[in-house]
Amino acid sequence: MKKLINDPKNVVDESVEGFGLAHGDLVEVTPDPLFVSRAGGATTGRVGLVSGGGSGHEPLHAGFVGYGMLTAAVPGAVFTSPTPDPIVAATLKADGGAGVLHIVKNYTGDVLNFETAADLADAEGVRVVSVIVDDDVAVKDSLYTAGRRGVAGTVVVEKCAGAAAERGDDLDAVAAVATKVNSVTRTMGVALTAGIVPHAGEPSFTLPEDEIEIGIGIHGEPGRERIKLESADAIVDRMLAPILEDLPFSSGDRVLLFVNGMGGTPLVEQYIVYRHAAKVLADRGIEVTRTLVGNYVTSLEMQGVSITLTKLDDELTDLWDAPVETAALRWGR
Known part of the structure; x- marks a missing residue:
């Protein structure tokens, strides 16, 4: 294993500390319990947005803390849900008096710990509504979930819900936007290689040199099938x-x-993947009106990609286009 780390036990703490130092104009880091929040705190009278999950998916979630997206994010250990305590602390920090929306990827640990945290925050007088993201079409159930997994579509949910909160929507309306985005978003991934969890020191799964896995999860969970390596265009056809x-x-x-x-x-x-996906959609009469390409929901150093489609209407287009200023997404300000 070759990684730019010190002690595997300190990877998340040191990474988050570095993130806070690099983006101090946007975020502040609370070390104990560990979470990341907007510099300057919550906006009075606006709904707060909190998300989180295991580390190793950067820039998700801390990279999306800032104007127009999340108010706070809670990183767990690598590929491990954060515990309720930091989620509660982040929720209280994110409350500007209008309640807090939890955006939770559909993994069993995340769902249970965010549910517990929501109950504890409610006892502190903060109203919390939760929306579960389950955009992955690859498998219905996996090692980590009951039902579909939450994957790259989480970025679209966070962006549009964050814009709704920024324009002043109340908590139920912001939750409705998040639910709507999730309902029209679908994702499929493919892996060429596995990532290496630092404390394990070895790949999370093995793939022969001439094979790929269609429908892989962001923690390396099994997908739909293993096949021989094909051309990029053929792989995109299988995913789409x-x-x-x-x-x-x-x-x-x-x-x-x-x-x-x-x-x-x-x-x-x-971009080779994007090129063929755009052509397939055009041939089917589907108009690509908004695009995003890059590393936004990763799986450590896994080689592979996911493709996400979100069906847009005028409202969702406006929310996607609304100004955002975070470490990972910035436009319109």
Whole structure:
């Protein structure tokens, strides 16, 4: 294992400390219990947004703390849900008097710990509503979930819900936006190699040199099938087919096309994936009106990508376009 780390036990603490030092104009780090919040705290009279989950998916979630997105984010250990205590602390910090929305990826530990934290925050007088993200079409159940997994579509949910909070929507309305985005968002991933969890020191799964896994999860959970390595275009066809069929997406739809790198795939390859995905959609009469390409929901150094489609209407387009200023996404300000 070759990694730029000191002690594997300190990876998350040291990484988050470095993140806070690098982006002190945007965020502040609370070390105990560990969470990241907006510099200057919550905005009075606005709904707060809190998300979180295991580390190793950077820039998710701390990279999306800032104007127009999250108010606070809670990083757990690598690929491990944060415990309720830091979630409660982040929730109280994010409360500007209008309540707090929890955006939770559908993994069993995340769901249980955020539920517990919501109950504890409610006892402190903070109203919390939770929205579960489950955009992955690859598998219904996995090692980590009951039902579909929450993956790269989480970024779209956080962006649109954050914009709704910024414009002054109340808690129920912001939750409705988050629920709406999740309902029209679908994702599929593929892995060429596995990531290496620092404290384990070895790949989280093994793939022969000539094989890939279609439908992989962001923690390395099994997908739909292992196949021989194919051309990029053939792989994209395999990924897009179940996405398009699931909602379904059809001619005349307007969509956000989001190609997400899993940590070890260079942009030159991500744009090859985007190129063919855009062509497939155009051939089906589906109009790509918004795009995002890059590493936003990673799996350590896994080589692979995911493709996310979100069906857009005028409201969701406006919310996506609304100004945002975070470490990982910035436009319009």
